[in-house]
Amino acid sequence: MRQFAEEELILFTGDYRGKRFRVARQPVTGLLLDAIDSGRYTMFVITGPSQSGKTVVGFILPTLYHLFEHGEDVICGVPDLNMVRDKWEKALYPAIEATRYRDLLPRRGAGSRGGSNMSAVQFRNGATLRFMTSGGDDKNRAGYTGRVLVVTEFEAFGESAEKSTEADKLEQLLARQRSYRGPRRRTYLECTVTIEQGATWRMYKAGTESRIAMPCPKCNGWMVPSNADSDRKQLVGWEDAANEFEAHEGASYACGLCGQRLSEAERFEANRWAVLVHRGQTIEGGAVVGEHPKTRTLGFRWSAFNNAFLTAGDIAEDEFRARNDPDEDNASRRIHQFVWALPYQPSAMDSTPLNWEDVKRRTDREAKGIVPINTQWLTVGLDLGKYLAHYVVIAWRADLRGHVVDYGRFEIPTDQLGVERATLAALRQLRDETLLMGWAWPGGTAKDGHKRPDQVWIDSNYHESQQAVYTWCRETAQNLRSELCRPCVGRSAGQQRSLVYRHPKATSATIKLVGEEFHIVWLKADAMHVVEVNADYWKSWVHQRFRTPGTEPGSLTLFHSPSANEHHAFAKHITAEKQLEEFIAGKGMQVRWDRIRRDNHWFDCSYLACAAGSFCGARIIPTGVTRPARRGGITGTPLTMPDGRPFFVGDRT
Numbered sequence: 001m002r003q004f005a006e007e008e009l010i011l012f013t014g015d016y017r018g019k020r021f022r023v024a025r026q027p028v029t030g031l032l033l034d035a036i037d038s039g040r041y042t043m044f045v046i047t048g049p050s051q052s053g054k055t056v057v058g059f060i061l062p063t064l065y066h067l068f069e070h071g072e073d074v075i076c077g078v079p080d081l082n083m084v085r086d087k088w089e090k091a092l093y094p095a096i097e098a099t100r101y102r103d104l105l106p107r108r109g110a111g112s113r114g115g116s117n118m119s120a121v122q123f124r125n126g127a128t129l130r131f132m133t134s135g136g137d138d139k140n141r142a143g144y145t146g147r148v149l150v151v152t153e154f155e156a157f158g159e160s161a162e163k164s165t166e167a168d169k170l171e172q173l174l175a176r177q178r179s180y181r182g183p184r185r186r187t188y189l190e191c192t193v194t195i196e197q198g199a200t201w202r203m204y205k206a207g208t209e210s211r212i213a214m215p216c217p218k219c220n221g222w223m224v225p226s227n228a229d230s231d232r233k234q235l236v237g238w239e240d241a242a243n244e245f246e247a248h249e250g251a252s253y254a255c256g257l258c259g260q261r262l263s264e265a266e267r268f269e270a271n272r273w274a275v276l277v278h279r280g281q282t283i284e285g286g287a288v289v290g291e292h293p294k295t296r297t298l299g300f301r302w303s304a305f306n307n308a309f310l311t312a313g314d315i316a317e318d319e320f321r322a323r324n325d326p327d328e329d330n331a332s333r334r335i336h337q338f339v340w341a342l343p344y345q346p347s348a349m350d351s352t353p354l355n356w357e358d359v360k361r362r363t364d365r366e367a368k369g370i371v372p373i374n375t376q377w378l379t380v381g382l383d384l385g386k387y388l389a390h391y392v393v394i395a396w397r398a399d400l401r402g403h404v405v406d407y408g409r410f411e412i413p414t415d416q417l418g419v420e421r422a423t424l425a426a427l428r429q430l431r432d433e434t435l436l437m438g439w440a441w442p443g444g445t446a447k448d449g450h451k452r453p454d455q456v457w458i459d460s461n462y463h464e465s466q467q468a469v470y471t472w473c474r475e476t477a478q479n480l481r482s483e484l485c486r487p488c489v490g491r492s493a494g495q496q497r498s499l500v501y502r503h504p505k506a507t508s509a510t511i512k513l514v515g516e517e518f519h520i521v522w523l524k525a526d527a528m529h530v531v532e533v534n535a536d537y538w539k540s541w542v543h544q545r546f547r548t549p550g551t552e553p554g555s556l557t558l559f560h561s562p563s564a565n566e567h568h569a570f571a572k573h574i575t576a577e578k579q580l581e582e583f584i585a586g587k588g589m590q591v592r593w594d595r596i597r598r599d600n601h602w603f604d605c606s607y608l609a610c611a612a613g614s615f616c617g618a619r620i621i622p623t624g625v626t627r628p629a630r631r632g633g634i635t636g637t638p639l640t641m642p643d644g645r646p647f648f649v650g651d652r653t
Contacts, residue, residue, distance in 0.1 A: 002033035004065050010098040011056075018098075021056070027271040028212065028306040029057045035210075035276060036062075041298040043187040045203045048302040050192065050338040052309055058190030059087075059152045060095045063129070066148045066186070068101045073128045075144065077151030077173050084118050084131045087152065092129075132173060147180045149173060154189045155199045170199065182296070193301075193336070196343040197578075197596070207299030208292075209279040212306055214270035215286075219258035222283040223270070230256060231305035232340050237261070238316035251316030253305060264311055271306055303340045315339060353578070354543045359571035362550060364557040369406050371395050371451045373443040377616040378405070378451050380435065381608030382458035383601045384465055387414050389426060392605035393439065393453070396618035400553040402545060402610070405439055407570055407602055423468040427458075431476060431485075453484070455612040457531060459604060460487035470528050486520075487528065488608055490535035493592050501534040516614040531611075536593055538607035540579055545610070554620040569599075576600035 002023065009021040016025065023030035028048075036044060046058035066074050078084045096105060104124045121129040130144055151157065157170035177185045191200045213224040225231055236254045241247035252261045262270065277283060281290035304315045318339050325331035336344040366372055375395040383390045393406040410430060414422045438450035446452075460469040466487075473485040491501030504511050504519050513520040517534035545556035558567050576597035 001036050001061065001065050002030065004069050005033060005057075005061055008068075008099055008101075009056075009061060009064065009095070012094040012098045021061075024272075026053050026308050027268075027274065028302045028308075029053055031212065031274060031276055032057055032300050035298050035300065040292075041208075041296050042183060042185050043207070043297040044189065045200070045207050045297060045299050046188065046190045047193050047200050047204060047300070048341050049304055049307050052302070052307045054190060054192075055091065055152065058188060059150060060091055062148075062186075062188040063092060063150045064095060064099070064101070066150075067123060067127045067129060068099075068104065068125065071125050071127050072148060073130065073146045075146040075149045075173065075176055076129055076131050077149065077154060077157060077170075078131055078133055079153050079156035080133050081118075083153075084133060088118060088121070088131075132176075145176050145179045147177060147184060148186045149177055150188045150190075152190050154191045155194055157199075192338065193341050193343050195345070198343065201343045203297065204299035204301055205279075207295050207297030208276075209299045210276045210301070211278075212271075212274050212302055213277045213283055213288075214274045216255040216257055216260075217262065217266045217270060218255055218260040221255070221257040222286070223256050224277055224283055225256075228301075228342055229340070231303040232342070234305060235312060235315055235319065237312075238319060241316070241320055244317045244320045247316040247320040248313035251312040253312050267305075267312070268308055271308060274306070276300075301341055303342070354546055354575050356571040356575040359546050359574050360558075360565075360567040362546060362557050363560045363567070364403055364550065365560055366403065366405070368559045368561065369439050370559070371405055371439050371441040371444060372397055372403055373441075374398050375403075375441065375444065375451065377454045377613060377618055378439070379609045379612035379616060379618075380453045380456040381605035381610075381612065382456065383604040383608070384423060384459060384462050384469070385412070385601070386419060386462075386464070387412055388601075389430075390601035390605050391430070392602055392609050394556070394606070394609040394613060395451075396613045396616070400618060400620060401550075402554075402556040402613065402618070404556065404558045404606075406559065407605070409601070419464040420468045423465040424472055427468070427472040431472070435484075454616050456485040457488045457533075457608040457612040458485060459490060459608060460530065461489055470526055474528065483529065486531050486612075488531040488533050488611075490533050490604070490607075492535040501532065501536070503534065516611075516619060518611050518615070531615075533608065533611050535604075535607065536579070538611050539577065539593055539603065542574070542603065542606050542610055543579070546574065570602050572597060573600055573602035574606065576603055 005021045006023065007020075011017055011019055011021060023033065032044075032046065035041065044058075044062075046054065048054040063074055063076060066072050076087075078087050093105075096102060106122055106124065110118055110121050119131055121131075123129070130146065132144075151170070151173065154170060157173060174187065177187065189200075189203065193200050193204075195201070211225045213222050215221070216223055223234075234253050234256050235251060237250040237252050238247040241250055252263070253267050254261050275283070275288060277288055278290075279293050281288055281292070283289070304310065318335060322331035322335040333344045336342040364372075371378060372395050374397050376398045377396040379394050379396070381392045381394075388409055389412055390409045391407065392404060395403045395405050397403065410426060412419075412422045412426045416422065417425060435453055435456060438446070438448075438452035441449060441451035444451055458469055458473070460466050469487045473483075473487050476485045477483045491499055493500055501517070503517060504514055507514060510522050510524075511519055512522050512529065517537040518531055521530050521532055522528075523530055542556070545554060548555040550557045558570070561567065577593045577595045577600055580592055580594050
């Protein structure tokens with residue numbers, strides 16, 4: 001592709017309009033093209049500063065290379081129909097017309113000067129350029145296969161359509177290549193960086209996460225970026241400028257090793273001799289050492305430090321204007337994304353960042369279904385759906401370390417019995433065949449070697465099955481003479497105003513217990529105690545537990561499994577939501593939970609099991625429980641401890 005670029009590609013815009021493409025003008029492009037030509041990779045995730053050649057080498061060049069050098073079809077992903085015409089008329093068409101391949105342009109129909117339908121362009125060598133967008137239904141991205149996929153601004157394809165029954169739109173595009181064996185596919189994804197959670201940054205880091213290392217002409221050491229924003233810190237001399245002219249004049253890049261300033265000529269020369277250092281690799285004695293990441297995806301990024309089209313002074317002006325822009329949020333976004341190719345940190349920040357891969361690796365030595373010896377309490381969280389229910393079982397050790405003993409799901413035969421009867425039947429079966437049987441507790445205090453749960457908290461938000469939940473909890477309490485199972489209602493700031501959790505300060509005629517961000521309410525009409533839970537608080541609590549080192553009090557671990565993918569789905573559920581802190585004028589910092597994946601059921605189960613643990617006594621910091629007033633006693637079924645003892649002393653009715 002490098003040879004094709006320098007022999008065939010003629011630039012059609014900018015300072016070098018009408019001239020052949022030359023790697024020497026922007027040396028970083030040589031690193032990319034050599035990596036493409038190496039044959040090591042099948043997917044290329046490409047990002048860099050705006051107006052630095054990213055679209056040329058990441059979108060236009062691979063499209064022309066496969067259409068004309070190989071004469072093969074190319075699937076071209078473009079965000080929307082308006083951009084299809086824009087990319088064709090302002091990028092692809094003029095690029096082709098400037099080369100000797102202009103004679104292969106269609107003379108009529110799509111792609112010709114008078115053509116209107118831009119879904120596919122048939123060239124006179126037989127190759128077809130097939131456009132696909134992120135809009136419309138899934139059928140727009142189905143029914144066409146190809147070995148080569150080139151996508152521009154691919155983050156627009158990263159989300160599932162609301163009514164789509166398939167995977168996200170980018171995955172649908174990638175599925176068009178499945179008729180070709182993996183090593184034969186070629187996928188080029190070009191985009192501007194957005195945020196850390198955006199597809200560009202995620203896929204860059206999931207690939208080789210390559211860095212550009214350059215030799216310093218001053219100290220002869222190798223400047224290897226230690227992290228993504230290292231290059232930005234090497235722009236010096238502009239910080240104390242009074243205006244943008246002073247910023248421009250005083251700015252230069254400095255070596256990250258010796259601190260000496262580099263002239264523009266020295267920076268350019270350093271970029272000419274640059275090498276790629278992939279994730280986990282270093283440079284020793286001028287050679288790249290370390291194992292290559294086990295991936296077929298090249299994650300390639302360059303920054304303003306590598307952009308030969310702009311000087312340090314030009315970038316310093318951008319930095320100065322951004323620093324003094326009254327709209328700090330917009331300025332920060334602009335400087336991160338368009339200048340340094342860094343993810344922007346929005347004003348709504350993830351306050352409890354948790355990676356699903358970290359969660360799945362949080363395993364302890366106990367196998368599935370085994371309760372740790374020093375367990376003090378065992379709690380279960382249940383989340384109900386119309387056809388499927390989920391549960392999570394957590395053991396709480398005496399040192400306040402939590403351990404997920406088991407999790408699973410079971411079917412609700414709604415089609416056969418209707419929601420209410422099906423839910424009740426499924427819950428009865430779960431109680432009799434699982435909950436009352438308990439989980440293996442070798443070395444524990446139970447005579448039969450099994451520990452039964454101390455509390456089972458079940459989400460009763462689902463209106464159609466609510467009465468079935470109440471009935472199940474009520475009959476279980478009557479049979480066991482203890483309130484083992486408790487219906488719960490999760491309250492969240494992300495819901496409508498009437499459902500926001502409000503923590504009571506004291507007990508009352510209806511509020512029977514005030515706990516740690518939960519309280520128990522007596523519903524007279526249903527003769528039922530219901531737990532109202534601050535879902536936002538307990539979701540954050542769960543994420544904090546998975547971030548706490550596994551040997552520390554207040555941590556959560558998962559049961560051990562010989563399979564590396566055992567906890568894959570569970571970890572995805574746990575991280576299906578993220579907590580955002582967002583500053584809103586007039587209201588200050590507001591917290592809300594934002595769902596990023598559809599399936600979050602084991603997350604809901606986990607926060608209920610954790611809240612139930614607090615009810616039993618598993619608290620990181622011990623807190624008092626507000627007792628009810630003696631006057632009038634308790635109305636309805638007595639509120640009991642997990643072992644059957646009453647919560648309150650006094651007359652009860």
